[in-house]
Amino acid sequence: MEILETSATRREELVRKHVDAENAADYETALATFQHPRYEYVATDEVYDGADAVMAHWKEFDRAFPDQQIEIVKLHTADDAVLMEAIARGTHSGPFRGLPPTGRKWEQQFLAIFVFEGDALVCERVYYDTATVLQQLGIARDATSLTGRLETAASHPLTISRAVVRRVIGR
């Protein structure tokens, strides 16, 4: 079904309001943009469902990355979703899941699918790259770089030595 232009405009406005509220750390307003608050992070399989879980999720990130900002690169409006390409930036200045703050800045381009039922926002599903952020925080290296390869060999000796053996014996 092709959507009416007016409905597309309303949805885009709601997405912009959602992002602006997050950037202003105005989480009550951000929460109110959802009819049903829900986040799905594809990379980690994390799901935050309902107002309490979503609010706790925002607060956790606000504590770890208090200056986090989202810049919209492009909105793609589809029949039952608005898909947003965006860049998120932040500084790791608070503890995050057992990691003490590193003080480092990170930046990454990601894609968020704002899922709609009619004009009601019911879910934000996020595709992002964990490795991009971890590398910039200085707690992971590109596994295909030289230092990354040495680190992989040092910290995963069994996997790598099995693979080398397999290559040598041709199986």
Place this chain on the structure above:
Amino acid sequence: MAPTAASRKKREEIVREHMESENRHEFDATLDTFDHPRYELIPTGEVHDGPEEVMAYFKETRRAFPDQRNELLALHHADDAVLVEAVIRGTHKGPLRSLPPTGREYELPILAIFMFDGDKLLCERVYFDQLTVLRQLGIARDPLSLTGRIETLVTHPLTIGRGVVRRVTGR
């Protein structure tokens, strides 16, 4: 401007043929679905532009993962793009850059943006999580898991040491 019903149908045919020809390993046919062959891999910043580079990219990934195949989960029509949620699966049977084959299987959710000018496919831009693949190949751990945190401490003592010092001294 929103695409017409005829244009949507044509674009969807191109996207489906693109993905199905990859599964059939008919990469000449995949290349032909592009008016201008181009890949942009957001997590790594890689760009493969033009037929030679795109064909080399197909060959490299299929050398590492000869059984790589995709499964289309959802397809979203936007004004100048078709956005696809899909899962890629494969077995690491050949060298990947400098990493010897591990023999392990991986499964990776991706979001691919097929960018169109009218009915001409100009670019496929892909969002995915590198760590999801590396973890399944056994060459990286989630740094926020317990074993991952121990490994991070062992392999990145300076970053973590600085972070702990900063937390203790409050700076």
